[in-house]
Structures are given as structure tokens and as C-alpha cells.
Amino acid sequence: MRDLYIKSAAFYILIICLFLTSCTKEKTDYEAERGNTVEENPEFKEVSSSVSSGYNIRIEALGGVLYRGYNDIRVKINKQQTNEPVEVSSVGFRPIQTDAQGVKISCPHQSVLDYTLDGRYFSGYSVFMNTSSEATTCSLEINFKIGDQTFSAIQNVSVKPQTNKNLNMTTFTGKDNEQYIIALISPRKPNVSENKLVAGIYKLDVAQLSYSAVKGYVLQLDPRMPEPSMGNHSSPNNKDLVQQAGGSYQGVVNYTMTGNWTLNFILVNQNGRVIAGTEVPKDFTPGVEGRKSELYIDILF
Amino acid sequence: MKKISFSLSMLFLGLNVNGQSNAVTRDTTRRLEEVTVNAAVKRRIENELKMAVSVDEFVASASNISFIKRGAYAWEPLLNNMSSERSTITIDGMHVFGACTDKMDPITSYVESNNLSSIAIKSGQEGNLHGATVAGSIDLKRRNTSFGLQKKIGGAYQTGFEFNNKQTFNLGNLYYSSDKFVADGSIAFRKAGNYYDGNDNEVRHSQYNKFNASLGLAYKTSPLSAVRVDAIFDRAKDVGFPALPMDLWLSRAIITSAAYKQLFEEGLVKVWDTKVYFNAVEHYMDDTTRPENLVHMDMPGWSTTYGLLSKINLQKDRYSSEIQVNAYDNLSIAEMRMYPQDRSKQTMFAYSWPWVTTRFASVAMNNTLDLSDISRVVFGGSLGLNYNYSKYVEFNWIFHPGSPQKKNRVLPSLHASYQLNIGSFDFSIGTGFGHRAPSVSEAYGYYIYNSFDRYDYIGNPDLKNEVSYEANASAGFKTGRLSIGAKANYFFIQDYIIGRILSLGSPMNYQSVGVKGYTSLHHATLFNLALDARYQILPGLDWKAVLTYARGQDNMGGNLPFIRPLSYQTSLHYRYKMIGVQTSINGDFSQVNYSPEYGEDQTASYKIWNASADYNFKIRKLTAVFQVGAENIFNEYYSTYADWGNIPRMGRNIFTSLKINF
Numbered sequence: 028m029r030d031l032y033i034k035s036a037a038f039y040i041l042i043i044c045l046f047l048t049s050c051t052k053e054k055t056d057y058e059a060e061r062g063n064t065v066e067e068n069p070e071f072k073e074v075s076s077s078v079s080s081g082y083n084i085r086i087e088a089l090g091g092v093l094y095r096g097y098n099d100i101r102v103k104i105n106k107q108q109t110n111e112p113v114e115v116s117s118v119g120f121r122p123i124q125t126d127a128q129g130v131k132i133s134c135p136h137q138s139v140l141d142y143t144l145d146g147r148y149f150s151g152y153s154v155f156m157n158t159s160s161e162a163t164t165c166s167l168e169i170n171f172k173i174g175d176q177t178f179s180a181i182q183n184v185s186v187k188p189q190t191n192k193n194l195n196m197t198t199f200t201g202k203d204n205e206q207y208i209i210a211l212i213s214p215r216k217p218n219v220s221e222n223k224l225v226a227g228i229y230k231l232d233v234a235q236l237s238y239s240a241v242k243g244y245v246l247q248l249d250p251r252m253p254e255p256s257m258g259n260h261s262s263p264n265n266k267d268l269v270q271q272a273g274g275s276y277q278g279v280v281n282y283t284m285t286g287n288w289t290l291n292f293i294l295v296n297q298n299g300r301v302i303a304g305t306e307v308p309k310d311f312t313p314g315v316e317g318r319k320s321e322l323y324i325d326i327l328f
Numbered sequence: 329m330k331k332i333s334f335s336l337s338m339l340f341l342g343l344n345v346n347g348q349s350n351a352v353t354r355d356t357t358r359r360l361e362e363v364t365v366n367a368a369v370k371r372r373i374e375n376e377l378k379m380a381v382s383v384d385e386f387v388a389s390a391s392n393i394s395f396i397k398r399g400a401y402a403w404e405p406l407l408n409n410m411s412s413e414r415s416t417i418t419i420d421g422m423h424v425f426g427a428c429t430d431k432m433d434p435i436t437s438y439v440e441s442n443n444l445s446s447i448a449i450k451s452g453q454e455g456n457l458h459g460a461t462v463a464g465s466i467d468l469k470r471r472n473t474s475f476g477l478q479k480k481i482g483g484a485y486q487t488g489f490e491f492n493n494k495q496t497f498n499l500g501n502l503y504y505s506s507d508k509f510v511a512d513g514s515i516a517f518r519k520a521g522n523y524y525d526g527n528d529n530e531v532r533h534s535q536y537n538k539f540n541a542s543l544g545l546a547y548k549t550s551p552l553s554a555v556r557v558d559a560i561f562d563r564a565k566d567v568g569f570p571a572l573p574m575d576l577w578l579s580r581a582i583i584t585s586a587a588y589k590q591l592f593e594e595g596l597v598k599v600w601d602t603k604v605y606f607n608a609v610e611h612y613m614d615d616t617t618r619p620e621n622l623v624h625m626d627m628p629g630w631s632t633t634y635g636l637l638s639k640i641n642l643q644k645d646r647y648s649s650e651i652q653v654n655a656y657d658n659l660s661i662a663e664m665r666m667y668p669q670d671r672s673k674q675t676m677f678a679y680s681w682p683w684v685t686t687r688f689a690s691v692a693m694n695n696t697l698d699l700s701d702i703s704r705v706v707f708g709g710s711l712g713l714n715y716n717y718s719k720y721v722e723f724n725w726i727f728h729p730g731s732p733q734k735k736n737r738v739l740p741s742l743h744a745s746y747q748l749n750i751g752s753f754d755f756s757i758g759t760g761f762g763h764r765a766p767s768v769s770e771a772y773g774y775y776i777y778n779s780f781d782r783y784d785y786i787g788n789p790d791l792k793n794e795v796s797y798e799a800n801a802s803a804g805f806k807t808g809r810l811s812i813g814a815k816a817n818y819f820f821i822q823d824y825i826i827g828r829i830l831s832l833g834s835p836m837n838y839q840s841v842g843v844k845g846y847t848s849l850h851h852a853t854l855f856n857l858a859l860d861a862r863y864q865i866l867p868g869l870d871w872k873a874v875l876t877y878a879r880g881q882d883n884m885g886g887n888l889p890f891i892r893p894l895s896y897q898t899s900l901h902y903r904y905k906m907i908g909v910q911t912s913i914n915g916d917f918s919q920v921n922y923s924p925e926y927g928e929d930q931t932a933s934y935k936i937w938n939a940s941a942d943y944n945f946k947i948r949k950l951t952a953v954f955q956v957g958a959e960n961i962f963n964e965y966y967s968t969y970a971d972w973g974n975i976p977r978m979g980r981n982i983f984t985s986l987k988i989n990f
Contacts, residue, residue: 051578051610219723258838283678285674
């Protein structure tokens with residue numbers, strides 16, 4: 028009797044297994060869906076290194092590549108002979124882009140790098156406005172102090188186009204006739220969820236030919252899906268970007284699904300004046316491509 | 329005719345049910361004729377007019393059931409004018425959850441009339457045995473043949489044709505019964521084309537195609553115990569939903585269980601019945617049949633449930649009781665992928681059910697105590713624990729930032745009623761209290777498009793339990809030829825869950841006009857009344873009539889949606905020797921209390937006249953019935969209050985069927 032029960036149960040389980048394994052359509056691999064081409068936490072690798080006055084200066088970036096837009100940068104300084112770290116009291120950093128006319132502009136950057144004890148490196152960032160080409164070249168100027176002595180070095184580097192649209196950037200002239208750059212810093216790999224949106228906003232000092240972070244501005248945000256079939260779809264609970272202690276601007280963007288999104292911006296200065304950007308229609312208009320603000324960045328994930 | 333007719337008194341309160349179960353229990357103790365003791369009285373799956381009905385048509389003939397219809401197939405049953413998340417719908421006590429976010433696959437669509445023996449409907453908290461409920465329970469009871477029948481092998485074959493939508497169906501079932509072993513099998517095919525409305529216009533996308541098969545094997549392990557394994561396989565393909573912007577490409581369900589039953593001759597415990605079950609449902613939408621759609625979408629859904637139920641029946645003198653433990657684990661997944669017009673671009677993806685797990689466990693007890701020969705109390709209660717887990721909770725955070733990924737709920741339920749039977753009169757009065765947890769869509773749904781009010785719906789994980797307080801009463805008078813009955817119930821539902829327009833966000837589905845979020849109304853009230861009468865005019869000639877009235881209001885006195893207007897049904901049956909003739913008229917009055925706020929417009933009254941005739945005959949040892957009839961003889965063009973998008977119902981339909989029993 029027992030045997031029969033067990034036999035029928037086994038038969039039964041077999042049937043179940045057959046059906047279980049034969050799901051007609053496979054479920055979506057969600058991890059792959061949200062962009063497995065983008066590495067979430069790539070490692071810092073060497074971009075270039077040079078020798079100056081007996082010191083080895085090594086510049087690192089994520090994945091070993093500098094891209095147009097925002098880049099985290101690390102600098103390591105070692106003795107050339109022993110490759111041992113040395114006591115560096117400070118590191119100054121300046122990225123310079125030279126255009127076809129020979130005009131040199133310093134890109135938005137952190138001029139004094141921070142020291143991180145455990146990794147024995149100095150860190151900062153740079154926002155490259157253009158990719159390297161025959162017309163545009165880019166070099167990094169590094170000054171470092173060991174004891175009382177100051178050393179400097181220049182390294183030419185190559186800037187590649189950014190393939191991850193979530194780290195896109197835009198340059199524009201504001202209503203105050205100033206030159207601005209907005210560069211996305213994070214998220215590298217957004218989710219269908221609330222995402223902390225971090226961006227850098229920089230203004231050109233024409234006299235110095237140098238960009239610096241603007242203070243006390245607000246970057247108003249209206250994210251929408253531009254695809255005609257999405258009918259100007261937007262998301263709730265977004266927060267405008269305001270400046271943080273570190274200088275970067277932070278807000279919240281909600282992506283309701285994967286795909287193409289446009290971040291429509293309005294940039295407002297510390298006095299509440301609109302510097303750039305326009306309101307976009309809020310209506311749901313299926314079949315019509317969403318109108319973009321004059322100031323926007325497209326992303327995709 | 330009486331045998332196959334619906335006993336209305338049973339439907340509302342299900343009170344007779346407990347009374348009958350004792351007798352069944354005693355019978356089976358002696359001989360174990362059945363494997364499961366069904367508490368409810370068996371009713372054959374036929375309605376009065378038509379012997380070859382779909383499960384939907386059969387359930388529809390109960391007076392407290394109405395339907396939301398999105399086409400000719402897979403109607404969503406509303407019990408006591410409440411939508412399906414407020415009732416527990418089970419198959420032999422097993423929970424099965426549809427895999428479609430648009431409720432296009434209610435559980436009733438995964439069974440077929442020839443693998444069911446009856447449907448037990450209980451109203452309100454009396455239906456708490458299988459799980460927490462507000463509206464009540466609908467339990468679809470599978471056919472199972474007794475051990476040791478005189479006729480070892482038997483079965484039935486039924487075929488027919490319906491002219492309006494060119495429906496053909498072939499249903500067959502077969503059993504084998506010996507003293508030790510029983511096998512039941514059934515197989516069913518249905519195929520229908522588009523139907524035509526009362527203006528003789530074709531209702532496009534209303535076709536369907538269904539295959540269903542079931543198998544049950546039972547083995548008597550001792551004179552007082554048996555094991556049984558059951559499986560149902562159901563497949564629907566190419567099913568049109570005229571009221572929706574898409575159709576069903578394929579849905580499949582496998583519903584399986586293994587049960588053990590032990591009877592006891594001595595002592596308080598009479599029966600112990602335990603079952604483990606597993607079911608998996610997959611449901612794939614298809615919009616490639618609708619070239620007018622702006623966006624091509626894929627909307628696959630999966631629902632997998634494991635469960636256990638164990639029940640004992642107790643009996644001593646004037647007291648009887650059933651105690652049941654339920655547990656299940658369900659995983660519901662629904663995806664939504666939209667394709668841009670330029671197909672080379674990246675698709676857009678989101679979960680409409682972000683891998684939501686529901687675990688539920690409950691203990692329920694229902695008791696009957698005969699106070700005297702004329703009076704009886706029925707009382708009971710249950711305590712349930714409900715756990716939800718949303719794997720991709722970040723989807724829920726978009727509208728409800730910081731809502732918890734896991735949620736536990738305690739769901740208590742209590743009910744009591746008193747029944748009195750004096751001569752030809754019987755009365756009952758009862759009350760109940762119970763909680764229910766929000767459904768997966770209500771709590772975790774994400775941009776679920778509702779084509780009725782054309783809003784995208786967003787779930788809220790923090791919704792409170794819906795709490796129902798109910799009162800019910802009935803009165804009846806019965807003599808040999810006449811019976812009159814009235815049943816009424818009233819629900820006061822605190823934190824009634826319903827979709828309200830959100831000022832946040834914007835629609836995702838291109839047909840929708842806005843976003844609604846599930847929220848709790850402070851309360852809502854529902855009142856249902858049914859009057860029924862039968863009279864035997866002559867021997868063989870019976871008249872019957874039912875009138876139902878319902879009213880649902882929110883806390884501001886506004887109307888709730890999907891409340892059936894005043895409706896009636898009256899029928900006449902005549903049987904003479906081998907010939908039966910029946911005719912009926914049914915209809916709704918104009919919908920006075922409709923709810924524009926929830927997307928309703930006023931539905932006009934309608935009246936449908938139906939008639940059929942059948943002939944019983946014998947071919948050698950086989951008994952057979954042939955039936956021919958017509959529904960909507962006047963070819964009235966109409967749609968009901970619950971027809972999604974006001975799609976017109978079927979016009980005149982002539983049906984024929986032949987059933988052979990062997």
C-alpha cells in the first residue's frame with residue numbers, strides 16, 4: 028500500500044517537474060535588464076604615469092580610462108627607485124584642455140587633492156569638456172610638495188567619449204551670458220526606483236579661463252520619457268538638486284521603468300533668477316514625442 | 329428538475345450546509361464511499377435553463393453572485409457585490425491565484441464544468457474556513473467518485489453547438505471504481521468564434537479556445553482511510569478580450585494535490601482530512617492582434633502557490649464542528665515590457681508585480697450546536713497571519729518612499745448566527761467581524777492599467793487591513809407547493825480599499841488618463857437583499873422568481889462602483905415524462921446609483937427572454953438528454969452595469985447539446 032502511494036507520489040512529482048521546467052516564456056533576468064554592460068563598481072586603474080625628479084607619478088581613473096564628463100581621479104606618488112610611497116604633504120591638480128586655436132582652459136576640477144591614508148593616494152575629480160582629438164589635447168598638471176620642496180609634472184592624457192549615458196554632461200551659455208557645465212556624477216547604474224542624483228555645476232571664469240563650481244544655485248528637475256509612445260511620461264517624488272557640503276549638487280530622481288529618459292532642468296541662481304532651462308509640458312500626450320527643456324541631459328539604462 | 333435546480337436558500341447563508349454534513353460524515357464512516365467529505369450539498373453543474381453551461385454561467389445563477397465581464401470568457405465573480413479580492417475563491421479548499429494583473433484569469437477560468445461536482449458559496453465571515461475574507465467564499469468542489477460502486481466503469485460525454493459564436497464543445501469524463509481503487513478523469517475542449525451583439529454586429533476579439541483535463545486517483549489504504557492525488561491541467565489559447573486593448577495569447581495552469589483522509593468510528597473526532605497542494609499559473613498577453621495600438625507591449629505573469637490544509641470534523645450529540653488549518657505560499661510575478669516604435673532602440677521594462685511573496689496561515693473553527701429541535705446556533709472564528717515580501721521593493725518606493733519590504737498582518741474573524749424553525753417558517757439572524765489583507769495588486773501593484781476607468785493603478789504596501797462588520801438575516805416560509813424567502817445582509821467595511829486619483833506621477837500606459845493609488849476610504853457600506861419565491865402550479869409545472877437589490881456607498885454617501893442595480897429573474901418549468909420545457913426572463917432595471925467617480929456611466933435597463941426544451945431518452949443501456957434552446961430570443965442589444973467598457977453582450981443565441989451517460 029505504502030509502495031503504491033510512494034509510486035504515485037513519485038509519478039506525480041515527475042509531472043510537476045515537467046511542467047515547472049517548461050514555463051512557456053522565461054522570466055526576465057532583471058539584473059541583465061538594467062544594463063549589465065555597465066559595471067557598478069569598476070576598479071581604479073592606471074591612466075598614465077611619468078617620472079619627475081626621481082618620483083614616479085601615477086594617475087588612476089575608474090577602469091583606467093578618462094571619459095568626457097565627470098571622472099574621479101587618484102594620484103599616487105612613489106620613489107622611482109624603490110617604488111616606496113613618500114611623505115607628500117600636498118598635491119595640487121589642474122587639468123588643461125587646449126583647443127585648435129591653442130587656447131588653454133582649465134576644466135572643472137578639484138585643485139587640492141584629498142589624502143586617503145589607507146590607500147596612500149590623493150583623490151579628486153576632473154570634468155573633461157571634450158574628447159581628445161587632433162584639435163583638442165588634454166594634459167594634467169600636478170604639483171606636489173615633499174618637505175619644503177615643490178615638484179611639478181605634466182602628463183598628456185587621452186579623453187574618450189562616455190558610453191554610459193548616465194554620466195552624460197552638457198555645456199551651455201546662461202541668460203547671464205556666462206558659460207556653464209552640468210555634469211552627472213551618479214548614479215552610474217540607476218535602478219527602477221528612487222535614485223540619488225548627483226551632478227556638478229560649473230561656471231567659466233573668463234579672465235582666468237578656468238571653471239569653478241557655482242555656489243548656492245538650485246537645479247530644478249523634471250524627468251520624462253521622450254519616447255512618443257510614452258506620451259511624456261514622468262515620475263513622482265523627484266527632488267530638485269541643491270548644493271551639498273562637498274560642493275556637488277544632489278537631488279532625487281525616480282525612474283519608473285528602464286529605457287530612455289530625459290532629465291529636464293531649470294537652473295536657478297542664488298538670487299532666484301533663472302539662468303537656463305524652460306518648463307516642459309506636463310500633459311500626457313501619447314503618440315507625441317516629449318518636448319524637452321532648453322536645458323536637458325538624456326540618459327538611458 | 330428539482331434535483332438539478334438551485335436551492336436558493338442554500339446560497340445566501342449556507343446554513344443548511346452544516347446540518348447536512350453530519351449525515352454525510354456518518355455515512356462515510358461506515359462505508360467510505362467518498363474520499364472527501366464535502367460539507368456542502370452537491371449541486372450538479374447545470375443551471376435551470378441550460379444543461380451544458382460553462383463554470384461562469386453556472387456560478388452566475390446564484391443570486392448573490394454577479395460578474396464583471398471583459399468578453400465572452402473568464403468572467404470575474406463578484407460575491408455580495410464585492411470584487412474578487414474580497415472573497416476567497418478556492419478549488420477544494422486550495423488557493424490558486426491568477427497570474428494576470430488585469431484579473432483576466434479568475435480561478436473559475438481554470439476549471440471546467442465536467443471536472444466539478446458542485447460549488448459551495450458562503451456569504452460573509454461564514455466563509456472564513458479557507459482564509460480571511462470579507463465578502464465570503466466560493467469553493468469549487470471537484471468531482472470524486474466513491475469507492476465500490478456497483479457500476480465499475482461509467483462516465484458521460486457531452487457535445488454541443490452554439491450558433492451565435494459558433495461555439496463547439498466536447499466534454500467527456502470517465503471513472504473507474506473498485507473497492508480499493510478509484511480513478512476519475514475528464515477532458516474538455518471548447519472553441520468559440522466572435523459573438524454577435526443584439527444589433528447583429530460582430531464583437532471583434534471575443535473568441536476563445538480552451539482545453540481542460542483532470543485526473544484523480546484514490547486508493548483505500550485501510551477500511552477507514554484513503555489517499556488521493558489529483559491534477560487539473562488547463563490551457564486557454566487565443567482568447568479575445570474585446571473590452572481590453574489586448575488579448576490573451578496563452579494561459580496555462582497546473583493544479584495538483586495529494587490528500588490523505590482518515591475516518592474514525594469512535595470518539596469525538598469523526599474525520600481527519602489533510603492535503604498538500606501545488607499549483608502554477610502562467611498567463612501571457614498579446615497585443616499583436618491589435619494593430620491600432622500605439623505601443624507594443626509584453627505582459628507575462630506567473631503565479632506559483634504551495635499549500636497545505638488539514639481539517640478535522642468533530643461531532644458529539646447535538647454539537648458538531650469543523651476545524652481547519654490552512655497554509656500557503658504564493659509568488660506572484662508580472663512583467664511589463666514596452667517596445668519603442670523604433671524597435672532597434674532599447675525596450676522599456678518594469679514589474680507590475682515586483683516578485684511579491686504572500687505567506688498565509690490560519691486556524692479556523694466553525695461550530696454548530698442544536699439548542700433544541702427547532703433552534704440552532706452556528707458560531708465560529710479564525711485567526712490568520714499574513715506575510716508579504718516584495719523582492720523589488722524599489723518599485724513600490726517610487727510612490728511610497730520608505731515603505732517596508734516585509735509586512736506582517738494579523739487577520740481575525742468571528743461570526744455567529746441563530747436559526748429558528750417553527751412549523752413552516754424559518755428565521756435566521758447572524759453577525760460577523762473580520763479582517764482581510766490587501767491583495768497583491770492593492771498592496772504592491774505597479775502601473776496596472778484598468779481599462780474600465782482608464783487609470784493606471786499603484787498599490788500601497790502600507791494599506792491598513794480592511795475590517796468588515798456584518799449583519800445578516802433571513803426569513804422563509806415553506807409548504808409543499810409554495811416557498812417564499814427573503815435574505816438580507818449589511819456590511820460596514822472600515823478602511824475600504826479602493827483606487828483614488830493621485831496628484832502624483834503620470835500614466836505609463838498610453839491609453840490611460842491618469843494614475844490612481846489604492847487608498848483606504850474611512851468606511852463603506854453595502855446592503856444586499858434577495859427575495860425568492862417558488863410555486864408548484866401543477867404537478868410538473870413550477871414557477872420561480874428572484875428579485876435582488878443592492879446598495880453600496882462610500883463614507884461620503886457616494887456610490888460604490890459595480891453594485892448591481894435592481895434585478896429580477898423569473899422562470900417557468902414544465903416536465904412531462906421525458907420532455908422538459910423551461911423559459912425564463914431576467915433583467916436589470918436602470919442603474920440609478922452609478923458612480924462616475926469610479927469610471928461608471930449609467931447603464932440602461934434590459935430584459936432577456938430565454939427558453940429551452942430537452943428530451944430524455946435511452947439508447948440500449950445508455951441514458952441521453954438532448955436539449956435545444958435560445959438565449960436572448962428578442963435579440964436585445966444591451967450591456968450590463970458590470971460590462972467592462974460597456975461592451976455589448978451576446979445577441980440571440982441558439983444552443984443545442986447532447987449528453988450521454990454510460
